[in-house]
Amino acid sequence: MMADSGSSEEVAVIGNIDLTSSESENNIINTMVERGTALLRKMEINVAEAEKRTGKNTVNMQETYTVYLIETRPAETVPDGGTPAAPDTLWRRYSEFELLRTYLLVTYPYIIIPPLPEKRAEFVWHKLSADNLDPDFVERRRVGLENFLLRVASHPVLSNDEIFFRFLTEEKGWREAVLETGFQDKADSRLKSLSAMFRVKNPDKRFTALKHYSDELNTVISQLLRVRARVADRLYGVYKVHGNYGRVFSEWSAIEKEMGDGLQSAGHHMDTYASSIDDILEEEEHYADQLKEYLFYTDAVRSVCRKHELIQYELEMAAQDLAHKKQQKEELATGTVRVFSLKGMTSKLFGQESQEQRESRLAALEQSIQEGEEAVKEKNAECQEFVRTAWEDIERFKEQKDRDLREALISYAIMQISMCKKGIQVWSNAKECFNKM
Amino acid sequence: MPNSPSSMVNQYRLEEDEEEEQQQDADTKDIFITVDNPESHVTAIETFIMYRVLTKTTRSEFDSSEYEVRRRYQDFLWLRSRLEENHPTLIVHPLPEKFVMKGMVERFNDDFIETRRKALHRFLNKISEHPILSYSQHFKVFLTAQELTSHKKQGPGFLSRMGETVRAVANSVRGLRNRPEEFTLMQEYVEDFSNKICSVDKVTQRIIKEQREYLDELKQYDLAEPLKGVARCVEGCSKETEEQIQHLSEVLVPALHEYVLCAETLKAVMRRRDNIQAEFEAKNEALASRKPENQELQEEVDGLADRVELANNALKGDWSRWQKGMRTDLKSAFISTAEKNVDYYEKVALYRLASACSTTQLWSTEAAEWIFQEEID
Numbered sequence: 001m002m003a004d005s006g007s008s009e010e011v012a013v014i015g016n017i018d019l020t021s022s023e024s025e026n027n028i029i030n031t032m033v034e035r036g037t038a039l040l041r042k043m044e045i046n047v048a049e050a051e052k053r054t055g056k057n058t059v060n061m062q063e064t065y066t067v068y069l070i071e072t073r074p075a076e077t078v079p080d081g082g083t084p085a086a087p088d089t090l091w092r093r094y095s096e097f098e099l100l101r102t103y104l105l106v107t108y109p110y111i112i113i114p115p116l117p118e119k120r121a122e123f124v125w126h127k128l129s130a131d132n133l134d135p136d137f138v139e140r141r142r143v144g145l146e147n148f149l150l151r152v153a154s155h156p157v158l159s160n161d162e163i164f165f166r167f168l169t170e171e172k173g174w175r176e177a178v179l180e181t182g183f184q185d186k187a188d189s190r191l192k193s194l195s196a197m198f199r200v201k202n203p204d205k206r207f208t209a210l211k212h213y214s215d216e217l218n219t220v221i222s223q224l225l226r227v228r229a230r231v232a233d234r235l236y237g238v239y240k241v242h243g244n245y246g247r248v249f250s251e252w253s254a255i256e257k258e259m260g261d262g263l264q265s266a267g268h269h270m271d272t273y274a275s276s277i278d279d280i281l282e283e284e285e286h287y288a289d290q291l292k293e294y295l296f297y298t299d300a301v302r303s304v305c306r307k308h309e310l311i312q313y314e315l316e317m318a319a320q321d322l323a324h325k326k327q328q329k330e331e332l333a334t335g336t337v338r339v340f341s342l343k344g345m346t347s348k349l350f351g352q353e354s355q356e357q358r359e360s361r362l363a364a365l366e367q368s369i370q371e372g373e374e375a376v377k378e379k380n381a382e383c384q385e386f387v388r389t390a391w392e393d394i395e396r397f398k399e400q401k402d403r404d405l406r407e408a409l410i411s412y413a414i415m416q417i418s419m420c421k422k423g424i425q426v427w428s429n430a431k432e433c434f435n436k437m
Numbered sequence: 438m439p440n441s442p443s444s445m446v447n448q449y450r451l452e453e454d455e456e457e458e459q460q461q462d463a464d465t466k467d468i469f470i471t472v473d474n475p476e477s478h479v480t481a482i483e484t485f486i487m488y489r490v491l492t493k494t495t496r497s498e499f500d501s502s503e504y505e506v507r508r509r510y511q512d513f514l515w516l517r518s519r520l521e522e523n524h525p526t527l528i529v530h531p532l533p534e535k536f537v538m539k540g541m542v543e544r545f546n547d548d549f550i551e552t553r554r555k556a557l558h559r560f561l562n563k564i565s566e567h568p569i570l571s572y573s574q575h576f577k578v579f580l581t582a583q584e585l586t587s588h589k590k591q592g593p594g595f596l597s598r599m600g601e602t603v604r605a606v607a608n609s610v611r612g613l614r615n616r617p618e619e620f621t622l623m624q625e626y627v628e629d630f631s632n633k634i635c636s637v638d639k640v641t642q643r644i645i646k647e648q649r650e651y652l653d654e655l656k657q658y659d660l661a662e663p664l665k666g667v668a669r670c671v672e673g674c675s676k677e678t679e680e681q682i683q684h685l686s687e688v689l690v691p692a693l694h695e696y697v698l699c700a701e702t703l704k705a706v707m708r709r710r711d712n713i714q715a716e717f718e719a720k721n722e723a724l725a726s727r728k729p730e731n732q733e734l735q736e737e738v739d740g741l742a743d744r745v746e747l748a749n750n751a752l753k754g755d756w757s758r759w760q761k762g763m764r765t766d767l768k769s770a771f772i773s774t775a776e777k778n779v780d781y782y783e784k785v786a787l788y789r790l791a792s793a794c795s796t797t798q799l800w801s802t803e804a805a806e807w808i809f810q811e812e813i814d
Contacts, residue, residue, distance in 0.1 A: 252633035252634075409796045410793045414789075417793075
């Protein structure tokens with residue numbers, strides 16, 4: 001896989017294509033290992049299985065949930081004729097993945113954190129159940145969770161995180177370890193970040209553009225998913241009705257002499273045709289999942305933009321605060337009241353304060369100003385550092401996104417082509433049977 | 438009734454001879470009929486369509502070698518009812534229905550007229566291919582007379598036709614004593630065939646409906662810039678789906694529909710044959726219960742017995758001919774449908790391939806190789 005980084009018209013050459021649905025995860029492994037993080041050089045990660053468990057939940061009610069088996073294996077080459085070492089395994093449920101992700105979101109606010117597969121099935125076409133315990137849904141979620149882990153493991157920054165490593169290797173005690181990091185305190189209140197959006201005076205233009213792009217991508221993908229689900233529904237109807245041909249041809253063949261055999265075998269092909277849609281749409285779901293991942297990614301991008309706005313806002317507030325204090329000092333020093341202040345008014349009404357009072361106030365202000373300058377310098381540094389690291393990750397993300405979406409579209413097209421081939425085969429066979437009528 | 442050579446050959450036909458015979462028919466075909474040029478006629482009382490019927494023939498019974506007349510649907514109805522009257526146990530090809538019940542806004546929309554025109558064309562050609570009906574006097578008049586009205590006035594009137602119906606009802610109430618087994622089997626077949634062909638027709642209509650709904654959803658793919666290549670692909674697929682629907686509507690549906698109507702015709706033929714037999718049986722019984730021999734009645738009964746035999750032979754001969762025709766017609770319609778579907782998938786595959794290539798923004802030789810490799814495998 002190659003990509004011209006930095007150019008907007010990226011050219012991708014498709015390498016060895018093994019893009020069957022079951023191997024799509026392998027493909028991700030291939031591309032990520034090539035990029036190579038220390039973690040992935042050390043270990044292979046798999047979400048191998050899913051299992052139903054029942055237990056008591058936090059309000060002491062019986063509940064059924066699914067757990068997923070995470071396998072990790074040292075990534076060493078196996079000698080010829082040798083068997084690979086048995087993997088280390090542990091079980092995790094979805095809520096633990098969520099906890100991990102929240103931790104990452106808070107700890108690395110300048111990174112676009114890979115999304116988790118959806119909690120509840122959305123954009124489903126009617127045949128697919130929206131039930132969380134449905135085996136097909138569970139299977140797709142398993143793939144999605146594995147994908148999440150691999151994305152984190154292949155990220156240059158996230159892959160080095162201790163908590164992430166322990167998530168993969170320590171079944172018990174991990175939960176306590178995460179909570180001990182105290183990340184929940186660092187989480188910015190939503191209100192704060194909401195208000196920041198409306199009051200930032202000088203947002204970085206690049207982030208504004210990024211936010212718009214992310215919103216647009218979100219809209220496009222949502223629409224694509226919606227239409228795809230409806231089209232899938234309709235296509236299902238078309239294929240299934242052909243099954244009726246199978247039944248009727250079979251019944252009709254019973255009363256015909258010369259036509260009987262031809263009709264009967266044509267009917268079988270119609271049955272084959274009708275049932276082929278199930279596999280086809282199953283494969284399409286994987287494609288839809290790839291799109292959904294990027295739909296959820298847009299939320300992560302928006303989070304980073306919002307965090308930037310928050311920091312920018314805080315910087316502006318700090319700068320504003322500093323400017324205000326400096327002005328106060330100036331007024332105090334020169335005695336002019338340019339800005340209305342209660343102190344100024346009361347001194348006008350009730351007489352000037354004493355020299356000592358003034359000097360002590362000046363000293364306090366000086367102190368405050370110094371602190372303010374420190375704060376602004378810190379905030380400025382924080383902001384610049386954020387912008388630098390965020391932008392690095394954004395560039396990386398853009399490359400990844402272009403590559404992945406292009407591959408998704410291509411594998412979708414290839415899947416459609418294979419569907420066409422099946423169609424050609426069935427109808428050619430049917431034609432042969434009709435010829436024998 | 439003239440026994441044309443081909444109707445006798447019917448009974449000795451083998452599978453391999455079928456093709457040969459079709460070739461023979463093509464070579465020996467001596468009458469060519471087309472129905473075209475529908476034109477609207479407006480009078481004070483009504484509006485109707487007139488079709489041009491063009492005949493080219495080398496038959497000696499015809500004074501000229503070419504005829505052009507204008508006929509309306511009513512005229513076709515007249516012809517068919519005359520043919521059925523004169524040959525009650527021959528299978529006369531059905532006409533398109535008078536009105537279409539569902540989804541018709543206006544009687545004379547273009548699609549309706551064209552569908553009807555094609556069916557009328559087929560009707561006349563089917564008659565012209567029939568070894569017996571083709572030589573009917575009424576058929577000749579239909580093709581040649583400039584004015585049909587005067588000819589329509591002749592023939593059994595309304596009252597006599599009423600009488601026939603009454604007799605038929607009376608006979609059906611009494612029931613048949615001795616229906617020959619082969620006609621019982623035929624009756625059973627007709628019932629089953631009617632059910633099956635109606636089912637196939639319904640399934641086909643349903644498929645068209647589902648395809649249309651699929652097409653509607655496909656058109657919802659309104660894709661902006663980053664996915665323009667996909668959008669073009671979807672456009673192409675939509676076009677192909679439209680063509681597929683059109684093909685079904687123009688080839689398979691009319692063929693199936695024709696044979697749905699044929700099934701009804703067959704039922705009527707079986708009824709008429711039964712009536713002829715019933716009439717004979719009734720008179721025969723009356724004869725048997727008369728002690729003094731009645732010469733007149735005896736002659737009548739003999740006449741009716743002959744009538745039964747002629748009717749049965751006519752039906753037997755026409756039956757195998759009809760079956761062959763049905764097989765040929767439906768086989769060709771199904772094959773055509775299968776071919777169209779193969780064509781559809783081939784074109785859609787190409788559109789998908791183009792979309793994949795446009796997504797890579799350059800023709801990826803490896804991708805193409807992979808796809809074509811699969812093809813070779």
